[in-house]
Amino acid sequence: MTAVLGGRPAGSTALHLDDDDLDQRSRLVVVGNGMAGARLVEEVLERGGGEQFRITVLGDEPHGNYNRIMLSPVLAGESHEDDIVLNSHDWYADNGVQLRAGVRATRIDTAAKQVHADDGSVVPYDHLVLATGSYSFIPPMTGVRTDDGELLPGVYGFRTIDETRAMLEATGRCRRAVVMGGGLLGLEAARALQGHGLQVDLVHAMPHLMNMQLDAEAGAILKRSVESLGITVHCDVLATEVLGTGHVEGVVLKDGRRLDADLLVVAAGVRPNSDVAVLSGLEVERGIVVDDQLRTDDPDVYAIGECAQHRGSVYGLVAPAWEHAKVLADVLTGTDPDAEYHGSRTATKLKVAGVDVATMGVNTPERDDDEFLVISEPKRGVHLSVVIRDDVLIGATLLGDTRKVAYLTQAFDRGTPLPEERIRLLVDLSDGAEEVGVAEMPADSQVCNCNGVSKGDICGAVAGGCGSVGAVMDATRAGKGCGSCKSLVKQIVEWAADGDLAEDPAASYYVPGIPMAKPELMAAIREQDLRSVSAVFAALAPSGKEDAKSKMGLTSLLKMLWGVDFVPEKDGEFINDRVHANIQRDGTFSVVPQMKGGVTTPAQLRRIAEVAEKYEVPMVKVTGGQRIDLLGVRKEDLPAVWDDLGMPSGYAYGKSFRTVKTCVGSDFCRFGLGDSTQLGIDLETRFQGIESPAKMKLAVVGCPRNCAEAYVKDVGVVAVGNGKWEVHVGGAAGATVRKGDLLATVGSPQEVLRLTGRFLQYYRENANWLERSYDFVPRIGLERIRAVLLEDSEGIVAELDAALQRSVDAYTDPWGQDGKEPATPGQFRTSLPLIDLPKVPAR
Amino acid sequence: MSLTDLRTTTEHALGPVEQIPPGEGRAFVAGGVQVAVFRLRDGSLHATQAACPHAGGPLADGQTDVDVLLCPLHLYAYRWSDGASTSGAAPIRLYPVHESDGEVVVEV
Numbered sequence: 001m002t003a004v005l006g007g008r009p010a011g012s013t014a015l016h017l018d019d020d021d022l023d024q025r026s027r028l029v030v031v032g033n034g035m036a037g038a039r040l041v042e043e044v045l046e047r048g049g050g051e052q053f054r055i056t057v058l059g060d061e062p063h064g065n066y067n068r069i070m071l072s073p074v075l076a077g078e079s080h081e082d083d084i085v086l087n088s089h090d091w092y093a094d095n096g097v098q099l100r101a102g103v104r105a106t107r108i109d110t111a112a113k114q115v116h117a118d119d120g121s122v123v124p125y126d127h128l129v130l131a132t133g134s135y136s137f138i139p140p141m142t143g144v145r146t147d148d149g150e151l152l153p154g155v156y157g158f159r160t161i162d163e164t165r166a167m168l169e170a171t172g173r174c175r176r177a178v179v180m181g182g183g184l185l186g187l188e189a190a191r192a193l194q195g196h197g198l199q200v201d202l203v204h205a206m207p208h209l210m211n212m213q214l215d216a217e218a219g220a221i222l223k224r225s226v227e228s229l230g231i232t233v234h235c236d237v238l239a240t241e242v243l244g245t246g247h248v249e250g251v252v253l254k255d256g257r258r259l260d261a262d263l264l265v266v267a268a269g270v271r272p273n274s275d276v277a278v279l280s281g282l283e284v285e286r287g288i289v290v291d292d293q294l295r296t297d298d299p300d301v302y303a304i305g306e307c308a309q310h311r312g313s314v315y316g317l318v319a320p321a322w323e324h325a326k327v328l329a330d331v332l333t334g335t336d337p338d339a340e341y342h343g344s345r346t347a348t349k350l351k352v353a354g355v356d357v358a359t360m361g362v363n364t365p366e367r368d369d370d371e372f373l374v375i376s377e378p379k380r381g382v383h384l385s386v387v388i389r390d391d392v393l394i395g396a397t398l399l400g401d402t403r404k405v406a407y408l409t410q411a412f413d414r415g416t417p418l419p420e421e422r423i424r425l426l427v428d429l430s431d432g433a434e435e436v437g438v439a440e441m442p443a444d445s446q447v448c449n450c451n452g453v454s455k456g457d458i459c460g461a462v463a464g465g466c467g468s469v470g471a472v473m474d475a476t477r478a479g480k481g482c483g484s485c486k487s488l489v490k491q492i493v494e495w496a497a498d499g500d501l502a503e504d505p506a507a508s509y510y511v512p513g514i515p516m517a518k519p520e521l522m523a524a525i526r527e528q529d530l531r532s533v534s535a536v537f538a539a540l541a542p543s544g545k546e547d548a549k550s551k552m553g554l555t556s557l558l559k560m561l562w563g564v565d566f567v568p569e570k571d572g573e574f575i576n577d578r579v580h581a582n583i584q585r586d587g588t589f590s591v592v593p594q595m596k597g598g599v600t601t602p603a604q605l606r607r608i609a610e611v612a613e614k615y616e617v618p619m620v621k622v623t624g625g626q627r628i629d630l631l632g633v634r635k636e637d638l639p640a641v642w643d644d645l646g647m648p649s650g651y652a653y654g655k656s657f658r659t660v661k662t663c664v665g666s667d668f669c670r671f672g673l674g675d676s677t678q679l680g681i682d683l684e685t686r687f688q689g690i691e692s693p694a695k696m697k698l699a700v701v702g703c704p705r706n707c708a709e710a711y712v713k714d715v716g717v718v719a720v721g722n723g724k725w726e727v728h729v730g731g732a733a734g735a736t737v738r739k740g741d742l743l744a745t746v747g748s749p750q751e752v753l754r755l756t757g758r759f760l761q762y763y764r765e766n767a768n769w770l771e772r773s774y775d776f777v778p779r780i781g782l783e784r785i786r787a788v789l790l791e792d793s794e795g796i797v798a799e800l801d802a803a804l805q806r807s808v809d810a811y812t813d814p815w816g817q818d819g820k821e822p823a824t825p826g827q828f829r830t831s832l833p834l835i836d837l838p839k840v841p842a843r
Numbered sequence: 844m845s846l847t848d849l850r851t852t853t854e855h856a857l858g859p860v861e862q863i864p865p866g867e868g869r870a871f872v873a874g875g876v877q878v879a880v881f882r883l884r885d886g887s888l889h890a891t892q893a894a895c896p897h898a899g900g901p902l903a904d905g906q907t908d909v910d911v912l913l914c915p916l917h918l919y920a921y922r923w924s925d926g927a928s929t930s931g932a933a934p935i936r937l938y939p940v941h942e943s944d945g946e947v948v949v950e951v
């Protein structure tokens with residue numbers, strides 16, 4: 001894998017005609033195209049620096065600038081490498097910045113003001129910025145390097161995309177990994193590799209994990225949490241030797257133990273890349289020494305990011321690097337020639353799913369009168385502490401419960417007043433104060449540390465018209481770094497938008513194009529006898545104007561209201577409903593035949609097999625809904641495919657009743673308490689194809705072991721013995737996971753059918769467009785739903801039953817219907833006539 | 844700019860208007876180019892490139908009104924007035940189209 005990340009299709013480097021004598025701009029050269037270097041260029045351009053400077057960036061890595069922080073989720077397989085590009089090669093070209101990617105600076109001639117590079121080139125500068133970052137420190141161990149000084153194959157540092165790609169590739173063939181280093185990086189690497197199915201041993205030289213951030217007690221609790229994920233942790237022990245000749249085979253620990261491994265990741269700290277500075281005679285201690293304006297001891301050479309040492313501190317985090325970039329851009333462009341950097345207060349978060357750790361400042365009291373508050377619940381893996389000095393928060397550690405992190409970060413960054421009852425810093429005493437958090441944050445408190453976005457910036461974006469969390473994130477870049485602040489960003493956007501939304505009645509419309517809430521809209525449709533989508537627009541839309549985004553919701557509503565008397569209009573339907581199949585990324589469709597309760601027959605399977613072969617279907621797949629999907633069918637082939645299948649549609653494409661999953665139940669299972677299979681089939685037979693505001697997915701299981709996941713379904717039915725069945729509603733295990741609420745326990749399959757129908761009809765009539773039952777049930781409240789459906793508190797049960805029956809009666813199999821005679825001319829004509837579909841080859 | 848801007852366009856008759864049901868779109872090949880033609884409920888005709896600039900979605904399968912066309916894949920909206928995307932994607936190319944003796948005629 002050698003693809004250039006953020007590269008241009010044609011090649012990796014943007015060519016510019018250099019040394020234009022007419023160019024009066026001074027030369028700004030940046031060494032290092034990492035997070036600090038690229039951010040500096042952005043900050044300079046933002047201050048109009050493009051007019052002042054001819055900018056050249058030398059970067060050792062061949063890639064554009066990418067978000068190094070996100071290498072952890074990339075290694076874990078949670079993010080794709082394309083999504084972590086911050087500045088592509090095109091970005092540099094578009095902004096008139098010459099990027100020389102893949103070129104390493106070797107020496108600076110500060111007298112001649114020239115940078116020498118490993119490709120033999122010499123780049124003159126007026127101002128030079130070193131942003132060379134750090135490299136992974138490989139502790140001395142016997143056998144870790146081969147004779148030529150390279151790392152033994154199978155041994156990796158964790159710093160670059162190339163190393164990450166190599167490790168990802170290795171996970172395919174490796175089974176056991178040793179990760180050296182129990183800091184942030186090591187823990188993230190260990191969890192990522194474990195997620196790929198490797199058995200992972202973590203070796204840490206210090207007595208406890210994350211010793212830079214945590215005290216011994218918290219470290220011990222973290223160790224337990226990490227071990228409970230299945231990672232073996234060895235603390236307080238050095239690895240002394242790496243085994244293997246051609247490839248790593250294991251490591252030997254100082255106490256003589258041997259750990260087998262075919263992958264070794266060394267995450268034992270980083271060291272600043274300062275050789276170039278040393279060679280060039282600049283002052284270097286641990287890092288390149290800079291003053292408060294990020295200047296080295298040469299007045300025209302600066303250093304920022306992890307390679308810089310400021311007032312004795314070298315930082316290993318991105319936030320300080322970005323503060324450096326800001327100050328230096330102010331200085332260089334003259335926006336604020338006196339700008340100064342005075343050090344950063346650092347906060348860190350561990351990006352490991354299942355283990356929440358956030359720390360800031362110090363972790364133990366340092367003076368006699370420092371206040372120290374600790375809540376420790378080792379059993380739950382929770383350890384919370386704060387250190388307060390002179391009424392100011394100087395440190396906090398949150399382990400296992402990071403709910404208070406936003407509030408504490410703000411107190412830490414801004415030194416805001418603390419509550420008298422210090423315990424409120426760590427737990428919410430129930431006085432409804434939770435909401436206050438966001439409202440009370442000062443406007444200038446930082447929300448996104450990666451991108452330096454404040455609460456005020458977010459509110460500004462909302463005021464400026466950004467109507468969604470995504471739009472605010474795009475506009476401010478909040479949440480686009482490590483992503484750990486996303487939920488806080490969302491809370492602030494919701495808080496900031498609240499006033500607006502209250503004044504925006506459109507939020508209550510059923511569809512955006514008709515200014516009416518659902519009950520009002522339904523009443524008007526009934527009263528005025530509107531039976532088609534175009535009739536609704538003509539009668540109820542402002543100036544009778546149709547609206548594309550409203551059509552699908554209206555079609556669904558009208559079908560529910562009118563049943564057989566609905567007047568269909570194909571343009572009112574989404575493409576899926578127009579051709580009764582689900583559109584896919586290349587413009588082909590998927591075909592899912594009905595398979596009630598997940599039960600099939602040899603004859604059905606034979607037919608499916610024949611159709612798959614005849615139409616060269618690229619993939620045949622067993623779905624998560626207990627049926628079989630034929631994926632990649634051409635639109636033109638749909639009617640013939642249905643005809644050859646001779647099976648009804650499974651409605652896998654609609655906002656409608658989908659499936660009833662079942663388990664084998666009492667007929668076969670030794671634990672079965674009821675005939676779940678038959679009840680599932682009966683439910684599916686009754687409710688097949690009925691449309692609804694959003695998908696309706698059901699399941700029936702024969703006992704509480706819940707093998708078909710009934711507890712997490714829109715309606716889930718569980719046999720509990722003695723002929724009794726529990727009916728649960730409002731569950732889901734999709735984008736939202738919610739256990740359903742027990743609506744009632746009933747005494748027969750007939751009662752299950754009746755109650756399910758009532759619930760579905762109540763949901764169909766009262767849910768908002770696209771509102772799944774997992775939102776609907778909590779919105780209405782279980783008590784109210786019980787009262788309406790079980791006690792008939794509103795006197796509507798008979799109507800619900802009758803309305804549902806009308807929908808049941810209106811059912812026809814759409815495949816049998818349109819298959820014979822297209823509903824409209826060209827219903828199944830290709831929409832991409834010059835493209836050969838499907839684009840995916842048959843498996 | 845590109846060569847196509849210098850080239851003169853040619854009219855292509857695509858057959859009867861009734862091939863396109865009211866409010867829907869259908870794709871055609873005109874002069875070697877695939878074109879999606881829409882007949883709105885107000886009777887007006889619009890023509891555009893057949894593949895969505897975002898990720899190649901089949902625009903003829905989209906939904907439309909007098910203002911915009913929605914791509915079926917990710918619901919990006921494109922304005923009929925100038926082809927611009929209201930969702931920040933690249934614009935779609937619009938082709939002149941009219942009805943002549945009951946036939947759809949597109950200029951490509």
Ligand code: SRM
Pocket residue numbers: 582583584585590592621622623624625626627628629631652658659661695697731732733734735736772
């Ligand atoms: C085929 C299947 C995956 C598979 O290979 O097994 C599937 C495929 C799709 N799912 Fe699913 N889902 C499938 C089972 C599920 C399940 C499991 C289940 O039904 O038990 C879930 C979680 C249960 C749930 O929904 O509560 C599931 C939760 C989703 C969601 C999230 C819904 C939510 O509100 O949380 C979406 C997105 C949406 O609906 O907007 C989605 C959307 C989709 C779509 C339709 C995306 C789309 O709009 O094009 C996928 C179509 C692929 C295609 O090209 O055909 N699919 N999807 C499964 C078909 C089941 C079936 O036989 O009908």
Ligand SMILES: Cc1cc2nc3c(=O)[nH]c(=O)nc-3n(C[C@H](O)[C@H](O)[C@H](O)COP(=O)(O)OP(=O)(O)OC[C@H]3O[C@@H](n4cnc5c(N)ncnc54)[C@H](O)[C@@H]3O)c2cc1C
Pocket residue numbers: 031032033034035036037058059060061068069070071072103104105106131132133134158159160185273276304305306307315316317318319321349351482
């Ligand atoms: C897996 C991982 C996870 C992380 N997670 C977090 C996190 O959650 N939070 C956080 O704050 N920080 C995190 N970090 C640290 C963060 O990535 C760094 O602090 C940040 O990248 C520092 O930026 P920089 O520009 O100083 O260095 P870098 O981003 O390393 O950039 C330096 C660049 O300079 C190039 N270079 C070096 N020498 C030369 C030369 N002589 N000539 C030309 N180019 C040269 C290098 O190739 C590199 O591209 C993480 C790091 C890793 C590796």
Ligand code: SF4
Pocket residue numbers: 663664665666669670671672673676701702703704705706707708
């Ligand atoms: S849910 Fe009960 S009856 Fe069904 S398979 Fe599991 S154990 Fe058997």
Ligand code: FES
Pocket residue numbers: 895896897898899900914915916917918919
């Ligand atoms: S392909 Fe058209 S919106 Fe994505």
